[in-house]
Amino acid sequence: MNKTINERLKVTVIGCGQAGGSITAKIEEFVNDLGGNKANTSFVGINTSTEDLASVQLSHKIHMNNSKGAACNRENGVQDLAENIDTILEELQSYIIEDSIVFIATSLGGGTGSAIAPQLAEILLDEGYKVGMIVVLPADNESLKIRDNARQTFYEIEELKPRMGSIYILDNNATDKMKINNTFASLFSSVLCINNKSQDGNMDLAEIEACLLTPSFSVITRANKNNGTTANIIDVLSRDSNIFAKREDKTITTMGISEAVSAKESKIDMTDLRKEIGTAPTEFHGYLSESEENVIILSGLTMPYSRVDAMTESIQKEADIIKNSRKATTEVRSGKNIDIFATPTVEQTTTIKDKPKGLTALEKLRAKKISR
Numbered sequence: 001m002n003k004t005i006n007e008r009l010k011v012t013v014i015g016c017g018q019a020g021g022s023i024t025a026k027i028e029e030f031v032n033d034l035g036g037n038k039a040n041t042s043f044v045g046i047n048t049s050t051e052d053l054a055s056v057q058l059s060h061k062i063h064m065n066n067s068k069g070a071a072c073n074r075e076n077g078v079q080d081l082a083e084n085i086d087t088i089l090e091e092l093q094s095y096i097i098e099d100s101i102v103f104i105a106t107s108l109g110g111g112t113g114s115a116i117a118p119q120l121a122e123i124l125l126d127e128g129y130k131v132g133m134i135v136v137l138p139a140d141n142e143s144l145k146i147r148d149n150a151r152q153t154f155y156e157i158e159e160l161k162p163r164m165g166s167i168y169i170l171d172n173n174a175t176d177k178m179k180i181n182n183t184f185a186s187l188f189s190s191v192l193c194i195n196n197k198s199q200d201g202n203m204d205l206a207e208i209e210a211c212l213l214t215p216s217f218s219v220i221t222r223a224n225k226n227n228g229t230t231a232n233i234i235d236v237l238s239r240d241s242n243i244f245a246k247r248e249d250k251t252i253t254t255m256g257i258s259e260a261v262s263a264k265e266s267k268i269d270m271t272d273l274r275k276e277i278g279t280a281p282t283e284f285h286g287y288l289s290e291s292e293e294n295v296i297i298l299s300g301l302t303m304p305y306s307r308v309d310a311m312t313e314s315i316q317k318e319a320d321i322i323k324n325s326r327k328a329t330t331e332v333r334s335g336k337n338i339d340i341f342a343t344p345t346v347e348q349t350t351t352i353k354d355k356p357k358g359l360t361a362l363e364k365l366r367a368k369k370i371s372r
């Protein structure tokens, strides 16, 4: 077996926040192990949290200064980015491989990555970069705030979708986080290792890139050399433990299949496969991949709207919890005046409504002093 990274494919991965950074680090690890060419691949982590950044192994790290972390609050994430954008952008661009496809990785539900990733994606698109994304949906049992962040981020990305390349949407409902990172990094590097050497047909560089650059949701499946049957591919795609968000219909725009074997030895029946997973207007099919793996890329799929709708409904059902917590933390009750003492106390002589609004505590104290 000669599984090595395709020398000519140029990819930059930018991980934002903790999840994005961890996924990016995993991909870098796989790419290094598979002899990736440093001139054609680049891996960057951006975070406000020095702790998160220190915990991942990445060749490039950008720390957003003067920030303690967004603490799950996307507005903090945006604010931090706004204050650092010029320095960050310059450093970031110095790490981006020229003419590469730039994938921005982030969780949808945190406060840092989810806030800065869509902003950076839009900025890089405006600058003419080819941009795709790797995003993570929160599990159903995660906090309301995380699910609400994810809902907002999803629709921000949805707006950018037509201008972007593929969006790999991972689902934390599938299994544990580290397993998801590992599986995705492994699948993604298998795409980077597609290298067909067959007279029956090859998935060439332009075709691999076309799969990665087809807008909207995309998934990757793999089967080992002896397991590349129609039934097995369909089975892997439909398992609950599949790390990608579930497909909600059979729409496919681009299908790329790189087989381990020759056309004659192929165990994939295209008619059956299309019947089960859908027919793509564009299909690329290569044989005898040097990686000796069967890799299938389905791109231009319908975004997982029902999954996000269900999440939105779960948030709405718990709207009272949000309302009450907001009340508990922001609503100020004033004490009842029970008039026990005949002469009013100092506080009562300066009633709240007499005080001009918008004063600081110190100013209020001073006002009190004067009125005495």
Ligand SMILES: Nc1nc2c(ncn2[C@@H]2O[C@H](COP(=O)(O)OP(=O)(O)OP(=O)(O)O)[C@@H](O)[C@H]2O)c(=O)[nH]1
Binding pocket: 016, 017, 018, 019, 020, 022, 023, 052, 069, 070, 071, 072, 073, 106, 107, 108, 109, 110, 111, 112, 113, 114, 136, 137, 138, 139, 142, 146, 170, 172, 176, 177, 178, 180, 181
């Ligand atoms: N799959 C996966 N999910 C992760 C990982 N780390 C965190 N998550 C998920 O990401 C969401 C939380 O976002 P983080 O990426 O930790 O947040 P952040 O962008 O660092 O932002 P703050 O910590 O809020 O400043 C939750 O849904 C977690 O379940 C990871 O390594 N892999």
Ligand SMILES: [Mg+2]
Binding pocket: 017, 018, 049, 052, 069, 110, 112
């Ligand atoms: Mg964090």
